[in-house]
Amino acid sequence: MDRPRIGDWRGYAELTRLQDVHLAEALRVAARSPFYRARGDVPTNRAELRQVALTTKRDLRDAYPFGLLAVDRAELATYHESSGSSGAPTSSYYTAGDWLDLAERFARKRIAIEPSDMFLVRTPYALMITGHLAHAAARMCGATVVPADNRSLAMPYSRVVRVLRDLDVTVTWSLPTDTLLWAAAAAAAGARPDRDFPALRALFVGGEPLSPARRDRIAALWGAPVVEEYGATETGSLAGECPCGRLHLWADRALFEVYDPLTGRTAPEGRGQLVVTPLFREAMPLLRYNMEDEVEVAYGACGCGWSLPTVRVLGRTAFQSRAGGVPLTQTGLEELVFGLPAEFGVLFWRARAASSHLRVEIEVAEPHRAPAVAALVAAVGRTYGIDAEVVGVPPGRLVPLSLLTASADVMKPRGLFREDEDWDKALSYY
């Protein structure tokens, strides 16, 4: 099947025609899925699709493991899971054909992946798709992959720093938070991120909401541009940055709607929950899948000329809290913390919102502690109109130094030990 590439359409009218062509096939695939067949008539065009009930995360959990499967199991290339807050697994599965679309979407970066790149993949490989996505995209582009994972005892932060430097890593893929931890680990090892890693030319990040101030701080810390990405294990990459630095939805590869949970209506743009219908799926069709991420979508002109809607990702609605009757989001608070002057060196923070009280802790060394605390109290007051309790804690309190300096300690199973060795770990080889 011919997958569109950026530049294949001129303007939104052409994009819509392109979507309709591929939607017809996507709906034929959905008709082969037991889940959608059981729901009754599968739609055959865009107008009918609009009448279809949204597919929810709950639906995917209930369909565990293969309720949506539209091909023979032998055709599957990979199986993945993500787990929500309930702990119940959500399955995703892809054919080799699906993987072409997945890798191409991820590879759409304003800083292209090159064959000469040394690409550190620092997101999980276990069950989730994120590590495999970056791995496949980097391989497709001819880059050298360093498969580092981030949930493995084999790859503590000290080792990440060593690999970044010794291998002249040029591009990385991780959570934004991880790049801050590498910076702290580099500092703990006596290195300076913006000076001692000259090969590094881009930090690809995703998987977490990222406020503009934190993004700017990460770029400044490393002296390399931060390139954002948005997606999920069930969908792969859904949006990436254009050369103008704005996040665009891949609307040539999926249909997008914005859902208002209060009215139950969807619209092409505006603020609400993002709903997606991927257009190039073989194994696991999804019709109007509600990502349950709060977003703001707009169809305007952008200097890149891509003619793809822009999106601002505001995060999971469930992550919102209230303090003193005022709604707070993590991204909103983060913007204030990283809006503090860089010389204060505040990289790590946490906050607890109670009904009448907001407590924020920031890691900050003397002599910056008192001015940092005062500045943050003032910023929260200005933004939210509440009196926050801000506490400056010494570095190491929120992120222990031992986490940043620990070295790899991975054993293999053994049966035979010398008498001076600890044999209690004979089979717990982790």
Ligand SMILES: [Zn+2]
């Ligand atoms: Zn753009």
